[in-house]
Amino acid sequence: MFDDLRFPVIAAPMAGGPTTPELVAAVSAAGGFGFLAGGYLSADALADRVAKTAELTGEPFGVNLFVPGGAASADLSEHIERWRTEAAHYGVEPGEPQWDDDAYAAKLGLVLERKVPVVSFTFGTPSPEDVERLHANGSKVAVTVTTPTEADQAVAVGADALVVQGFEAGAHRGLFADEAGAEGGGAQYGVLSLLRLVSARTDLPLVATGGLVHGADIAAVLAAGAVAAQLGTAFLRADEAGTQPAHRKALADGGRPTAFTRAFSGRPARSLVNRAVTDFSATAPSAYPEVNNLTKPIRAAAGKAGDPEVMSLYAGQTYELAGSGPAASIVERLQTEAREAATRLSRLR
Amino acid sequence: MFDDLRFPVIAAPMAGGPTTPELVAAVSAAGGFGFLAGGYLSADALADRVAKTAELTGEPFGVNLFVPGGAASADLSEHIERWRTEAAHYGVEPGEPQWDDDAYAAKLGLVLERKVPVVSFTFGTPSPEDVERLHANGSKVAVTVTTPTEADQAVAVGADALVVQGFEAGAHRGLFADEAGAEGGGAQYGVLSLLRLVSARTDLPLVATGGLVHGADIAAVLAAGAVAAQLGTAFLRADEAGTQPAHRKALADGGRPTAFTRAFSGRPARSLVNRAVTDFSATAPSAYPEVNNLTKPIRAAAGKAGDPEVMSLYAGQTYELAGSGPAASIVERLQTEAREAATRLSRLR
Numbered sequence: 001m002f003d004d005l006r007f008p009v010i011a012a013p014m015a016g017g018p019t020t021p022e023l024v025a026a027v028s029a030a031g032g033f034g035f036l037a038g039g040y041l042s043a044d045a046l047a048d049r050v051a052k053t054a055e056l057t058g059e060p061f062g063v064n065l066f067v068p069g070g071a072a073s074a075d076l077s078e079h080i081e082r083w084r085t086e087a088a089h090y091g092v093e094p095g096e097p098q099w100d101d102d103a104y105a106a107k108l109g110l111v112l113e114r115k116v117p118v119v120s121f122t123f124g125t126p127s128p129e130d131v132e133r134l135h136a137n138g139s140k141v142a143v144t145v146t147t148p149t150e151a152d153q154a155v156a157v158g159a160d161a162l163v164v165q166g167f168e169a170g171a172h173r174g175l176f177a178d179e180a181g182a183e184g185g186g187a188q189y190g191v192l193s194l195l196r197l198v199s200a201r202t203d204l205p206l207v208a209t210g211g212l213v214h215g216a217d218i219a220a221v222l223a224a225g226a227v228a229a230q231l232g233t234a235f236l237r238a239d240e241a242g243t244q245p246a247h248r249k250a251l252a253d254g255g256r257p258t259a260f261t262r263a264f265s266g267r268p269a270r271s272l273v274n275r276a277v278t279d280f281s282a283t284a285p286s287a288y289p290e291v292n293n294l295t296k297p298i299r300a301a302a303g304k305a306g307d308p309e310v311m312s313l314y315a316g317q318t319y320e321l322a323g324s325g326p327a328a329s330i331v332e333r334l335q336t337e338a339r340e341a342a343t344r345l346s347r348l349r
Numbered sequence: 350m351f352d353d354l355r356f357p358v359i360a361a362p363m364a365g366g367p368t369t370p371e372l373v374a375a376v377s378a379a380g381g382f383g384f385l386a387g388g389y390l391s392a393d394a395l396a397d398r399v400a401k402t403a404e405l406t407g408e409p410f411g412v413n414l415f416v417p418g419g420a421a422s423a424d425l426s427e428h429i430e431r432w433r434t435e436a437a438h439y440g441v442e443p444g445e446p447q448w449d450d451d452a453y454a455a456k457l458g459l460v461l462e463r464k465v466p467v468v469s470f471t472f473g474t475p476s477p478e479d480v481e482r483l484h485a486n487g488s489k490v491a492v493t494v495t496t497p498t499e500a501d502q503a504v505a506v507g508a509d510a511l512v513v514q515g516f517e518a519g520a521h522r523g524l525f526a527d528e529a530g531a532e533g534g535g536a537q538y539g540v541l542s543l544l545r546l547v548s549a550r551t552d553l554p555l556v557a558t559g560g561l562v563h564g565a566d567i568a569a570v571l572a573a574g575a576v577a578a579q580l581g582t583a584f585l586r587a588d589e590a591g592t593q594p595a596h597r598k599a600l601a602d603g604g605r606p607t608a609f610t611r612a613f614s615g616r617p618a619r620s621l622v623n624r625a626v627t628d629f630s631a632t633a634p635s636a637y638p639e640v641n642n643l644t645k646p647i648r649a650a651a652g653k654a655g656d657p658e659v660m661s662l663y664a665g666q667t668y669e670l671a672g673s674g675p676a677a678s679i680v681e682r683l684q685t686e687a688r689e690a691a692t693r694l695s696r697l698r
Contacts, residue, residue, distance in 0.1 A: 190539030193560035
């Protein structure tokens, strides 16, 4: 799986705007592989994107789905009050901090109906029964894992490949469960160490992700044993990405550190540090998707106003080195760099 | 620098016992490069080890020194009380929680006198004047860095190479300053991401370290641009290492997670989780070397008694995959694995 790509780079599914059919099509057409981000979308909206992507490219592409968890038990009142002030500033109402299942069943039905060749899952595993349905339908199943234990669980449900996510990665950690007391929501592994530990437990193909931004990083994880490298932040400023202008500008300006925060969504995600991260992280509850629904209209208003201080500026640790331009040119640069990096290993022979 | 090694693996300096002249000599003789650990030793004891290593191998080797910091301002009384109970259990007196400068000037004088070819520094940079003295004497200078900012500081004093330490690494983080409020003492970067960020700021040769335990990891960091890989945990159970039996056993048994703790030394270090890590980490002050001096006799007594629960079981994130046997056979295995890994990159050509 993924070993037949002309160039083993995968455009990470980036929910909430950055991933577009145009980005997925461009990366797949350039010899890599793109994933549509099914998270947050209605099944109808996802159907439109699948159709649009298929229109734009004849190459295969994948769809990522968020696995729903249980409703939160945390007290949200303090966090709601904090965001109410921000909402008032923009003259909008905060969203309802409700649990939802992200229309999981409907979207799973859609990817089955459209016979999407690769379906990846985040925040948990699909049930063994759903994996069987996907397999019977000709689809391959990938599961995002952040620890060796999660890898074991993904293997147990019959996954065909694992997306091994290091803590360097931008946006949400794929944690199956967010431990409220733990900084970052649970154990944190660097991508190379996690790849090594997971490699020792399974022979499944492993896709490495987390902080990879340069072609030499792709060469590195391939040498380490990955079948492909998944890059998100590297494509955030691509022409085809749907990243908001204020987010793009903050990435291009650089200078901000990154940190894990539950401030925006109620789940640990790596973001550039802005006022919301600084002020709201300490009291942000473990309550996804309740907090995500709460802050959505406020983040949207801030984005429209071009205010980076209360938007979720999700990005990986190496974001300052990500480029811009057409996705095809980004893939081409990565490929050139990866080839140069490969020649360094002649020293080992 | 380090680009003339037969095999670009460096045995990390492991202060407090694990590194021995025999281990350094064996790794240097096997085509890699070994570092003696100068930390904690008197200048005389270090002199003996330098002499002994030179007796054992004609190959060059290095010495690592700890750069002293300021005295702690934290209140140690609660932490002292906690360790007093452990001390009583073993019938020993806790050590004096005093500051010291680790005999830095005397040991610097020694490495100058012995014309040690490579001197590496941890916990800070040497002064520009000391770098000049070392250069005038024919020595090369390496500095351990954990952030891009520390890399800039090391470049500024005239270092010849940087040891880029990812947060995956076992034992002490090389942090120039330990931020008392921060989990892990400051910004945490994965080794690949840090290597990428530092590569973008300097053309100095970079040695990668942190969680590297397999030959494929060495190939990976070379592909990513490192000139060599430094491995510590991979040699902890080598025949020639001075690692205590109870520490060896805990490593071989596996199953324990690792975590950062100031419990043993007053500085963040990655250790296997044992009772001391679980019970003492939350209240452990940022106070190095005061806490190290406090706990030393108690840890020694626990080590003698073979009790892993109050020893510093320092280890990197991938410790469960480290092997044992003669250091030469470990180096040979790493080399075979690295060569196999290099062949995976033929796909990129």
